[in-house]
Amino acid sequence: MKKLMRAGAVALAMATFVTGCSSGGSGDTAESEVPTNEDGQRILAFDAFVGGNGEEFLEEAAAKFEEANEDVDVQIRWSKDIDQEMQKDNASGKYADLVYYNLGQASNYTESMLNSGKVMDISDVMDEVADEIDTSITQPTAEYFGDGKSYLAPIMYTPAGLYYNKAELSEEELPTTWDEMFALGDKVHSEDANKYLFTYPIRGYFDNTVLGMLYQAGGEEYFQNALKYGEGTWDSDEGKLILETIAKLVGPEYLEKDTVANANVDGGFTVNQQSMIDGKALFMPNGSWIVGEMAETTPEGFSWGVMPLPAFEEGGERVVTTMTETVWIPAEAANADDAKEFIKFLYSEEAAEIFASHNIVSPRTGSADLLADEQLKGLFDVYNMDGVKAVSGTYAAYDATAVPDVDFKGTIYGPIEEIASGKEGVTVETWQESLTELWTTLRENPLSAE
Amino acid sequence: MTKKKAQARFVAACLAPALILVTLFIVIPTVQVFRYSLYQKSSFVGDETFIGFKNFQTLFNDSIFLESIQNQILIIVVITMFTIVLAIFFATLLTREEFKGKNLFRVIFYIPNILNIVIIAGIFSAIYAPSNGLLNTLLSSIGLDSLTRQWMGDPEIIIFSIIGALVWQAIGYYMVMYMASMTSIPENLYEAASLEGAGKFKQFFMITLPCIWDNIRQTLTFFVISTINLSFLFVQVNTNGQFGTQVMLNYMYSKAFSGNLGYGMAIGVITFILAFSMAGALNRVTKRDPLQF
Numbered sequence: 001m002k003k004l005m006r007a008g009a010v011a012l013a014m015a016t017f018v019t020g021c022s023s024g025g026s027g028d029t030a031e032s033e034v035p036t037n038e039d040g041q042r043i044l045a046f047d048a049f050v051g052g053n054g055e056e057f058l059e060e061a062a063a064k065f066e067e068a069n070e071d072v073d074v075q076i077r078w079s080k081d082i083d084q085e086m087q088k089d090n091a092s093g094k095y096a097d098l099v100y101y102n103l104g105q106a107s108n109y110t111e112s113m114l115n116s117g118k119v120m121d122i123s124d125v126m127d128e129v130a131d132e133i134d135t136s137i138t139q140p141t142a143e144y145f146g147d148g149k150s151y152l153a154p155i156m157y158t159p160a161g162l163y164y165n166k167a168e169l170s171e172e173e174l175p176t177t178w179d180e181m182f183a184l185g186d187k188v189h190s191e192d193a194n195k196y197l198f199t200y201p202i203r204g205y206f207d208n209t210v211l212g213m214l215y216q217a218g219g220e221e222y223f224q225n226a227l228k229y230g231e232g233t234w235d236s237d238e239g240k241l242i243l244e245t246i247a248k249l250v251g252p253e254y255l256e257k258d259t260v261a262n263a264n265v266d267g268g269f270t271v272n273q274q275s276m277i278d279g280k281a282l283f284m285p286n287g288s289w290i291v292g293e294m295a296e297t298t299p300e301g302f303s304w305g306v307m308p309l310p311a312f313e314e315g316g317e318r319v320v321t322t323m324t325e326t327v328w329i330p331a332e333a334a335n336a337d338d339a340k341e342f343i344k345f346l347y348s349e350e351a352a353e354i355f356a357s358h359n360i361v362s363p364r365t366g367s368a369d370l371l372a373d374e375q376l377k378g379l380f381d382v383y384n385m386d387g388v389k390a391v392s393g394t395y396a397a398y399d400a401t402a403v404p405d406v407d408f409k410g411t412i413y414g415p416i417e418e419i420a421s422g423k424e425g426v427t428v429e430t431w432q433e434s435l436t437e438l439w440t441t442l443r444e445n446p447l448s449a450e
Numbered sequence: 451m452t453k454k455k456a457q458a459r460f461v462a463a464c465l466a467p468a469l470i471l472v473t474l475f476i477v478i479p480t481v482q483v484f485r486y487s488l489y490q491k492s493s494f495v496g497d498e499t500f501i502g503f504k505n506f507q508t509l510f511n512d513s514i515f516l517e518s519i520q521n522q523i524l525i526i527v528v529i530t531m532f533t534i535v536l537a538i539f540f541a542t543l544l545t546r547e548e549f550k551g552k553n554l555f556r557v558i559f560y561i562p563n564i565l566n567i568v569i570i571a572g573i574f575s576a577i578y579a580p581s582n583g584l585l586n587t588l589l590s591s592i593g594l595d596s597l598t599r600q601w602m603g604d605p606e607i608i609i610f611s612i613i614g615a616l617v618w619q620a621i622g623y624y625m626v627m628y629m630a631s632m633t634s635i636p637e638n639l640y641e642a643a644s645l646e647g648a649g650k651f652k653q654f655f656m657i658t659l660p661c662i663w664d665n666i667r668q669t670l671t672f673f674v675i676s677t678i679n680l681s682f683l684f685v686q687v688n689t690n691g692q693f694g695t696q697v698m699l700n701y702m703y704s705k706a707f708s709g710n711l712g713y714g715m716a717i718g719v720i721t722f723i724l725a726f727s728m729a730g731a732l733n734r735v736t737k738r739d740p741l742q743f
Contacts, residue, residue, distance in 0.1 A: 087493065087707065090494070091493075091494040091495055106690070106704070107707055107708055108708035109708075112492055112709035115709065257580070258580040258600070258603070259603075260600065260602075260693075261579075261580040261600040261603025262579070262602075264602045264603060264608065264688060264693055264695075265571070265574070265575035265602050266568070266571040266575055267572070267575065268575060268602075400492070400708075400709045400710060401490050401491070401492050401709065401713075402490070404705060404712070404713030405509070405512035405514070405515070405713070410514070410692065414693075417693060418605060418693070418694075421693075423605040424605075
């Protein structure tokens with residue numbers, strides 16, 4: 001028996017030793033030399049998320065970059081679950097040199113990395129390219145902490161407005177105010193009971209709509225204040241106006257009746273998108289990727305258009321929210337120099353052309369003109385419409401570990417579908433209260449300076 | 451003595467691999483879960499600050515967590531109730547009754563169990579689809595339009611829609627388990643009973659049920675554990691815990707891997723305790739003297 005116990009103790013000691021080893025290897029990577037491949041080329045390890053944009057645009061850009069920089073080997077690791085792969089690597093002290101993973105994903109990976117100071121300051125890169133790119137698009141995202149330093153490099157953008165079928169609604173018929181919008185909804189629904197004003201893929205798609213409305217309701221100052229969880233964001237007339245408008249929009253008269261049910265099943269977002277394409281709803285919030293995403297089931301004759309948010313009053317400001325996708329360099333990257341060069345390359349004319357050939361628009365000035373697809377190019381014309389303001393912004397960082405019970409997205413967007421489905425006890429007032437409470441909590445828990 | 455020594459050494463050598471693996475992959479991670487739950491820690495690599503039971507304090511004031519416990523218990527109880535009754539019913543039919551295609555039914559009942567949860571989610575999004583879904587179409591076609599619902603879009607019933615899918619998934623597995631022990635009941639017990647004039651119902655309650663009681667008790671533990679796991683997977687694939695459908699492990703996952711590892715692990719600890727105590731309590735209250743035959 002004693003022997004057995006001794007054997008057990010040895011096993012335990014060995015196990016502790018093994019686990020101890022596995023977590024010990026971090027820290028010294030930053031000092032080490034840049035790894036090279038068999039041909040002596042410096043490896044640029046690039047972890048990239050596979051999404052609606054596909055892989056080719058970055059693969060081709062990387063190939064072009066390698067042509068110009070013969071001593072660099074860009075090794076892209078693509079994965080739908082790249083966040084999980086990276087977390088595993090990070091746990092053993094391994095970091096990529098460059099990452100393509102956006103803010104606002106379910107895993108919050110980019111936010112966690114930013115908030116724990118694990119993203120490199122790339123202000124030098126962004127300053128260098130500033131003259132060539134539209135900084136009004138890139139800056140709000142790049143300067144994540146609002147301290148004038150850039151951490152993220154937005155490499156593409158899209159107008160996240162209200163998408164509609166141009167073949168069905170002419171420009172003259174498009175509503176310019178919310179009143180006109182709802183009147184249009186009443187009209188189509190009274191003519192055809194199965195036709196509605198609005199649908200949304202899943203509730204998260206309201207992010208850009210809410211951002212745009214914040215700007216529209218109270219202007220630049222109110223908008224900036226709201227992004228920093230300022231007082232008076234929600235418990236104000238502006239806040240109430242936003243919530244009431246959304247609540248009305250998802251009411252039974254205006255929201256396509258199956259939207260909520262579809263939004264809550266696996267893959268249901270495409271069903272909702274399809275119902276808009278099929279003409280069951282006039283508008284939905286989305287981005288320009290929708291053209292490619294739904295290409296297979298979009299009938300001929302359908303023509304994508306995007307409209308800025310209707311104004312709250314006659315002659316009021318029209319807003320279209322710009323959504324960006326970003327790359328960033330982990331603070332512990334072994335080959336940050338080449339990663340920075342590659343980011344600069346991604347902002348070049350050459351890269352913009354490659355992107356455009358894959359229907360992706362670089363924030364480099366004039367890149368939308370490079371698009372070959374007229375329909376897609378037309379979507380970017382929304383920025384040239386008279387009196388339309390492009391808005392872009394990210395909510396300020398907060399100390400997520402100090403307030404672990406905060407459900408940011410759930411609190412903002414959750415009540416939308418609860419109101420839509422008529423859940424008992426959920427009203428604009430309760431939504432407003434919980435948002436005010438959330439804003440107070442987040443205001444009181446800013447991210448302490450690293 | 452030397453022989454005894456050698457024997458002990460042999461036993462130790464045989465046990466060592468298993469012991470090492472269990473320690474490495476079960477004991478240590480479990481201890482780590484308990485340890486992390488006492489820390490403020492964003493991820494596996496993040497800094498950690500010891501905060502005692504603060505995570506647990508926050509948890510019990512966290513309305514989503516309380517909702518997830520509520521949902522979890524509801525799901526376990528309802529699924530166990532329905533699955534056990536249906537599985538025993540079908541198992542009895544398939545072992546005690548003679549009819550054509552018995553084996554086919556056995557296979558059909560078992561199929562859901564070998565399907566991946568993602569496929570089950572796909573099947574049920576087709577079944578529950580509001581306008582052209584199988585369920586609503588079936589109800590309309592037999593004149594029961596008034597019963598059609600937004601199965602996944604109504605906050606009052608969505609949790610039961612999820613339960614329905616999980617019961618469908620579980621029946622086959624438990625049915626096969628009960629069938630295995632039912633076939634081992636000696637036929638002469640039934641013969642004797644029928645000679646004494648006992649009907650099918652009486653036979654079921656006086657023979658079948660008591661004879662498979664131990665088996666049922668074992669499956670109760672499985673019910674608790676597998677329901678906790680499968681409801682996590684199903685919820686994650688479909689609603690991801692939105693719309694009042696949060697369950698404990700999904701909440702744990704969403705917190706632990708979005709920058710709140712410590713908090714997530716505290717949820718893990720509570721889930722661990724809940725699963726253990728539920729399984730223990732079930733085991734205790736169902737204890738009977740085993741029937742020998």
